[in-house]
Amino acid sequence: MRDIRQRAGILEAQHLVKDFRLRDGVRLSTLHAVKDVSFSLEPGRTVALVGESGSGKSTIARMMAKLETPSSGRVIIDGKPSADRGRGLAQYRRDVQMVFQDPFGSLNPFHTIRHHLERPLRIHHPGWSSSQVRNHAHELLERVQLTPASRFADRRPHELSGGQRQRVAIARALAPGARFIVADEPVSMLDVSIRLGVLNLLADLQREERLGVLYITHDLATARHFSDEILVMLRGEIVERGPSDRVILDPQHEYTKTLLDAAADPENLGMLRDEVRNGG
Amino acid sequence: MRPDAQPVLTARGVFIEYEVDPPVKAVRNASLTLHRGEILGLAGESGCGKTTLAYGLNRLLKAPALMTAGEVTFHDADGRDIDVVELRDESLRTFRWDKVSMVFQGSMNSLNPVMSIRRQLHDVFTTHRPGMRRREREARCAELLGLVGVDPSRLSSFPHELSGGMRQRVMIAMALALDPQVMIMDEPTTALDVVVQRGIIREIMRLRERLGFAVIFITHDLPLLIEISDRIAIMLEGEIVEQGTAAEVYRAPRHDYTKRLLASFPSLRGERGDFVRRGADTTTGDAA
Numbered sequence: 001m002r003d004i005r006q007r008a009g010i011l012e013a014q015h016l017v018k019d020f021r022l023r024d025g026v027r028l029s030t031l032h033a034v035k036d037v038s039f040s041l042e043p044g045r046t047v048a049l050v051g052e053s054g055s056g057k058s059t060i061a062r063m064m065a066k067l068e069t070p071s072s073g074r075v076i077i078d079g080k081p082s083a084d085r086g087r088g089l090a091q092y093r094r095d096v097q098m099v100f101q102d103p104f105g106s107l108n109p110f111h112t113i114r115h116h117l118e119r120p121l122r123i124h125h126p127g128w129s130s131s132q133v134r135n136h137a138h139e140l141l142e143r144v145q146l147t148p149a150s151r152f153a154d155r156r157p158h159e160l161s162g163g164q165r166q167r168v169a170i171a172r173a174l175a176p177g178a179r180f181i182v183a184d185e186p187v188s189m190l191d192v193s194i195r196l197g198v199l200n201l202l203a204d205l206q207r208e209e210r211l212g213v214l215y216i217t218h219d220l221a222t223a224r225h226f227s228d229e230i231l232v233m234l235r236g237e238i239v240e241r242g243p244s245d246r247v248i249l250d251p252q253h254e255y256t257k258t259l260l261d262a263a264a265d266p267e268n269l270g271m272l273r274d275e276v277r278n279g280g
Numbered sequence: 281m282r283p284d285a286q287p288v289l290t291a292r293g294v295f296i297e298y299e300v301d302p303p304v305k306a307v308r309n310a311s312l313t314l315h316r317g318e319i320l321g322l323a324g325e326s327g328c329g330k331t332t333l334a335y336g337l338n339r340l341l342k343a344p345a346l347m348t349a350g351e352v353t354f355h356d357a358d359g360r361d362i363d364v365v366e367l368r369d370e371s372l373r374t375f376r377w378d379k380v381s382m383v384f385q386g387s388m389n390s391l392n393p394v395m396s397i398r399r400q401l402h403d404v405f406t407t408h409r410p411g412m413r414r415r416e417r418e419a420r421c422a423e424l425l426g427l428v429g430v431d432p433s434r435l436s437s438f439p440h441e442l443s444g445g446m447r448q449r450v451m452i453a454m455a456l457a458l459d460p461q462v463m464i465m466d467e468p469t470t471a472l473d474v475v476v477q478r479g480i481i482r483e484i485m486r487l488r489e490r491l492g493f494a495v496i497f498i499t500h501d502l503p504l505l506i507e508i509s510d511r512i513a514i515m516l517e518g519e520i521v522e523q524g525t526a527a528e529v530y531r532a533p534r535h536d537y538t539k540r541l542l543a544s545f546p547s548l549r550g551e552r553g554d555f556v557r558r559g560a561d562t563t564t565g566d567a568a
Contacts, residue, residue: 052473191325192500193544218474221546249549262478263548264504269526272508276485 008078011064011096011180011212012040016073018059033059035236036073041180041212046203048215048223048244050259051233057216060233061184064214065098094124097173101185103165107157113168114153117141120175140171144201163194167201174205180212188217199226220263224248232256287355288494289314289337289380289462294350296329296336299343306332306345308518314462319488319495321505321526323541324515330498331385333515334464337496338380339364339372354379357461378408381455383448385466390451391439397425397450398435404457424453429483445476449483456487464496481508503545506530514538 018034034056041047049057062068064075066082066089075082077096083089100106107116117137121128128136141149144167157165166186173181183202187195203226206213217223223230223244230247232240232255240253251257289312296307306329314320322330335341337352352364356379367375384390392400401421405412412420422432428449430442439447448468455463465484469477485508488495499505505512505526512529514522514537522535533539 052475192502193325193540196544196546221548224548225546258475260548262474264501264507265548266503266506266530266545267547267550269506269530272482272485273510276482276489 009043009179010040010076010078012038012076013060013064014038014074014076016060016063016075017071018056018063018068019071032236034063034070037233037236037238038073039231039238039241041214043179043210043212044207045229046206046213046215046227048217048227048230049233050217050220050223050230052218052259054235055233056236057233058184061098061182061214061216064180064182065096066092067098094176095178096180096182097176097178099166099169099173099181099183099186102189103162103169104157104189106169107165109157112154112156113141113146113160116168116172117153117175120172124176137175140175141168143174143205144168144171146171161194162190163198166190166198170198170202170205174209178211180214181206182214182216184216185218186215187222188219195222202226220248220259232259286316287313288316289352289354291333291337291352292350294333294336294352295348296332296341296345297348298345306518307336310350310515310518310520312337312513312520312523314494314496315510316461317488317492317494318510319485319497319508321509321512322496322498322515323500323502323505323512325500325541328515329518330515331466334382334466334496334498337364338376338382338464339367340376340382354462374408377404377455377460378458379460380462380464381458381460382464383451383455383466383468385470389447391447393439395438396435397437397439397442401425401435401450401454401457404454408458420457424457425450427456427487428453429479445472445480448472448480452480452484452487456491456493459491460493462494462496464498466498467500468497470499470501502541514541 016034016037020031020033022029022031037060039047049060051057059068063070066084069084077092082092114137117140118133121133121136125133138149138153141147141152146152146164146167152160152164157168160168181202186202187198190198199222202213205211215223215227227244229241230244231238232247232253234255240247240251240256247256248260251260291310291312294307294310295305298304298306310333312320322334324330332341332345335345336347341347347365350365354362354364354375356362362375362379364375398421401424402417405417405420421435425432425434430446430449430453434442434446442450452468469480472480481504484495497505497509506529509526511523511525513520514529514535516537522529522533522538529538530542533542
């Protein structure tokens, strides 16, 4: 075990378990959504969590963002168990922020972009003056490449494209001064040609700000290219983990191989057709 | 059955407009030829008009969408040519689903939740094959479910009792019901998990080999299209900017947009291409 000093700046999940109670008429059953999952996020590194829907990826994201309470296990930040209420929780939320999948649902259509960024700044920096808050909001917009900031600040979400909205969502996550970002399928709802831009933005910020990023996705290709480590989940368990190139190029677990085989690869053009034709 | 040179559906100079203010020209001068038994991929981003064009080919456009120009001809297996644009009422009703069927986008959710799978499948036959006996219908429905890999006992189930993948398979069974010569599939697997998606794609390919229908496969997933299609058409802002065999589009794309589209998919196993993570590497590890 590393001592506390070495673990400063690290966000850890220790033996996380989440069970959901299901009701089917009068019968109760338990769904084990997450079974004993441990990993750690370090500054400047991206960890990808891949798996199919229902594998428990999003439940882990929600537990890391404290939107869900683990049935057992702990979330450790800087070597200390994270708080569940009060000032400690407020500090935790300052440190760990989430970017959601749906950029159309995660911004309030009633408020301007400025409001979305200034509100977290005010909440997390109560001492700041209005002009400080305003300047900082503009800085954030520029950091996510929405320039000139003054043109975007007074718009409302419906005036922006999906990719621009997701950039606002990322800026919003950075506003409290987060050190860790949990990104739950941040680009799966965006058009293919703008996904790369948003992922590159996340990568830039991650490197420049030394953010620890948990990148949740079902897309193995971007997981490989945008993360240092890949965790493969199957029915609530991590079945394989390792450096991203190793997991993709030399998979060990059967399930990882199944996932890789299912991913479309243009290099295989015509192969499936011939396979089926020759009696598959 | 191998794709041969015989066309089954041709579209010439199709223009489709949404008559709103200001009018939106959703499809501009689109020409396509679909050959018997081939898979034609139609790729493009959201809003490029691919679904609108598919609806136009099947005469499913609803106001305010209107086909303002162009011709669509269906070349029937018995040698007759049908002018799809001129079809009215009864002739249109017999044409649809019988000759050209469609698997809709998000069709997992287009099954009626309060009707059993049996009733919904029977419905196709009572409408289009009024002479069919009840027992024949039942046998055919069971056969169809078997074809797409769903247990025939599921006929009595309601849609909510089936998984997303199974619902999608039921939709494909429904599209197969009348032995159509063309099947238009609009993002048939987008909402599904990769492993399930793979199973369904394989099923579609297998059925096509067996039954010989032609497929227009619409999606934005270009790598998938390249893998499965015979030919590919790339759409941009309502226009078809490039058409060619899958190999041509992949190995030697001509239009800039095709190149851009190809570059936005990272290669799973190959080189990193455009997907080099930018920014100074602050870790000392093996990250590139």
